Amino acid sequence: xxxxxxGLIITAxxxxxxxxxxxxxxxxxxxxxxxxxxxxxxxxALLFVANAGWAVAFRRVPEAMTKVLPLAGIAxxxxxxxxDTLYEWSHQDVVATxxxxxxxxxWLNVPFFVIRTVIYLGLWLLFAMLLVRFSRxxxxxxxxxxxxxxxxxxxxxxxxxxLTFTVASMDWIMSLEPHWYSTIFGIYNFSGLLxxxxxxxxxxxxxxxxxxxxxxVVSESHLHNLGxxxxxxxxxWMYIWFSQYILIWYxxxxxxxxxxxxxxxxxxxxxTGLNVVFNWVIPFxxxxxxxxxxxxxxxxxxxxxxxxxxxxxxxxxxxxxxxVSGPEFSLWVIGPIAAAIAYFFLGTxxxxxxxxxxxxxxxxxxxxxxxx
Numbered sequence: 001x002x003x004x005x006x007g008l009i010i011t012a013x014x015x016x017x018x019x020x021x022x023x024x025x026x027x028x029x030x031x032x033x034x035x036x037x038x039x040x041x042x043x044x045a046l047l048f049v050a051n052a053g054w055a056v057a058f059r060r061v062p063e064a065m066t067k068v069l070p071l072a073g074i075a076x077x078x079x080x081x082x083x084d085t086l087y088e089w090s091h092q093d094v095v096a097t098x099x100x101x102x103x104x105x106x107w108l109n110v111p112f113f114v115i116r117t118v119i120y121l122g123l124w125l126l127f128a129m130l131l132v133r134f135s136r137x138x139x140x141x142x143x144x145x146x147x148x149x150x151x152x153x154x155x156x157x158x159x160x161x162x163l164t165f166t167v168a169s170m171d172w173i174m175s176l177e178p179h180w181y182s183t184i185f186g187i188y189n190f191s192g193l194l195x196x197x198x199x200x201x202x203x204x205x206x207x208x209x210x211x212x213x214x215x216x217v218v219s220e221s222h223l224h225n226l227g228x229x230x231x232x233x234x235x236x237w238m239y240i241w242f243s244q245y246i247l248i249w250y251x252x253x254x255x256x257x258x259x260x261x262x263x264x265x266x267x268x269x270x271x272t273g274l275n276v277v278f279n280w281v282i283p284f285x286x287x288x289x290x291x292x293x294x295x296x297x298x299x300x301x302x303x304x305x306x307x308x309x310x311x312x313x314x315x316x317x318x319x320x321x322x323x324v325s326g327p328e329f330s331l332w333v334i335g336p337i338a339a340a341i342a343y344f345f346l347g348t349x350x351x352x353x354x355x356x357x358x359x360x361x362x363x364x365x366x367x368x369x370x371x372x
Contacts (some may be wrong), residue, residue, distance in 0.1 A: 004346060007339025009021045014332040015082075022332040023082035024322045027312050028053035029336035030075035031172060035310075036344050037072050039197020041066030041128040044163060045154035048147075052365030054225055054371050057217045060359060061204045063135060065122035065197070066128040066324075068344055073121040075340075080114055087113075089178045100179055101210060108175055120168045127157040135359055165190060173317050180259045184244045191237040196310035196328065197234050198233060199303035206300045213357045219293040228292025230283060230306065238280035253328045263316060267326030278309030311337060335348075 011029075014022030040062035047055055083090045088101070089108040095101045130153055138146040166186030174185050184187075191192070205226070208214040248256045263272050282305050292298050315327060327333075359365060 001342075001346060003017070003342035004339050007337075007342060009334045010331050010335030013340060014271060014335060018332055019082070019085055020322065021328070021330065022336070023079075023085040024319055025333050025336045026075070026082065027079050027086060027172065028311075028318050029340035030079050031318075032071060032311065032314060032337065033340040033344055034072035034076055035193040036159070036166070036197060036200050037066050037069035037128070038124055039193050041069075041109075041124065041131060041157065042194060043197060043201060044131050045127075045161075046156050048154035049158060049313040051151075053367035054361050056364045056368040058201075058205045058222065059135070059350060059362075060210075060355065060357050061201050061208070061348075062197075063132045063355075064204075064348045065200065065344075067351035068347040069125050071347065072126060076117060076172075080117060083110060087175060087178075089175065102358060104178060104361050108178060110194055112173060114127055115173060116167070120164050123160055123164060124130045127153065127160065130312070131157070135362075136355055138361055139356060139359060140361075144353060144363050147363060148288040150217070162190075165193075171198060174270075176318060176321050177259065179255060182244055182248070182256075182259075184240060184247075188237075188240045188244055191233060191240050192279070192310055192313050194228065195359070198226065198230050199310075200344070201308035202299060202303045203231065203307070205343075206303075208352075208357065209296070213352075217369065219360055219371060220296075222368075223296060223299055224293045227287055227299050230299075230303070230351060233292070234280050234283040234287075234306070238276070238284075241276070241280075262320045262324070266324075267349060268316075268320055271312060271316050271327055273310065275312050278305055278312055302340060307341075 011022060011026060015026075043055075043062040044059060044066075046052070047059065079086070087093050087108075089104065090110050090113075095105055131150060134146045134150045134153070137143070166189075169186050169189035173189070174181065202223070205214060205218055205222070209218045245260065247259060262268065285300050286298065286302050287293055319327060
């Protein structure tokens with residue numbers, strides 16, 4: 001609560017004192033928090049559509065993560081008040097003299113942008129609420145039909161999510177540099193979202209395992225499976241990052257390479273390297289042995305590195321248009337992200353206290369408890 005409150009106060013002051021530096025970091029923090037909440041819903045949906053019972057024992061953790069979505073949605077709505085500072089396509093005088101922005105004006109205009117944002121947030125929140133509600137109802141009734149309903153709902157959500165999140169990431173982040181484009185940008189953002197979400201789920205599971213609620217529920221086999229997913233999606237993130245980079249580098253088209261030129265100048269080059277090191281090199285090297293994936297302490301440390309890495313990744317995507325010479329570390333940078341991370345853990349643990357920490361009447365619980 002202290003970190004969340006201090007971060008919010010710093011952010012509010014920053015909007016008044018230094019809006020040019022604060023608004024990009026508000027966008028970063030809001031997107032970071034939102035991605036954690038969505039990642040929880042996506043993980044739940046993937047479990048249902050894959051008929052995967054191994055994670056049922058700790059499914060309440062990703063369910064609790066979805067409880068941060070309302071505040072994350074409010075944070076994204078607040079970002080809309082900074083459109084003039086963040087997006088050059090919102091200035092009519094610029095659009096009138098820029099042929100490319102003029103041609104994109106049918107999509108990139110303030111009213112339609114606001115409407116799309118509200119639709120994205122509304123859909124994600126609706127699906128997440130229904131998934132959690134069905135789980136809670138099953139705790140009370142034990143009705144196995146609710147599992148089938150959750151599976152159908154999850155399938156629909158994954159389709160809606162794939163389409164809306166792709167467009168949302170292009171709206172909120174790619175349009176910060178509206179002359180640049182990448183057809184792989186949506187899947188790149190998805191890979192980072194799920195990697196960071198898996199790291200957050202694992203951190204909370206390990207903490208609950210250490211503190212008692214999941215001590216006799218989550219075994220090394222559960223940690224091993226989570227470690228394998230983190231290892232896999234870290235490599236997937238690197239594959240997409242490299243695919244985007246190498247294709248743009250090889251084609252050498254001016255309107256595409258400017259994106260990477262900006263990120264390879266000054267101290268942004270260091271951030272580019274750190275991005276790869278935190279999100280792939282360290283997780284890959286450390287988690288390669290099977291024993292590492294079953295080592296609670298080692299897995300915990302790698303997940304913290306990944307969560308820092310995702311902040312680096314978002315900073316790398318969002319901040320260069322505003323900080324041409326390189327990243328800066330100030331209160332206006334630290335305040336928003338500190339508030340977002342603090343509220344994530346605060347909101348998640350509060351949500352965990354509102355229902356049994358284990359879905360006791362789920363038909364696949366026994367399978368999860370005896371995972372080997």
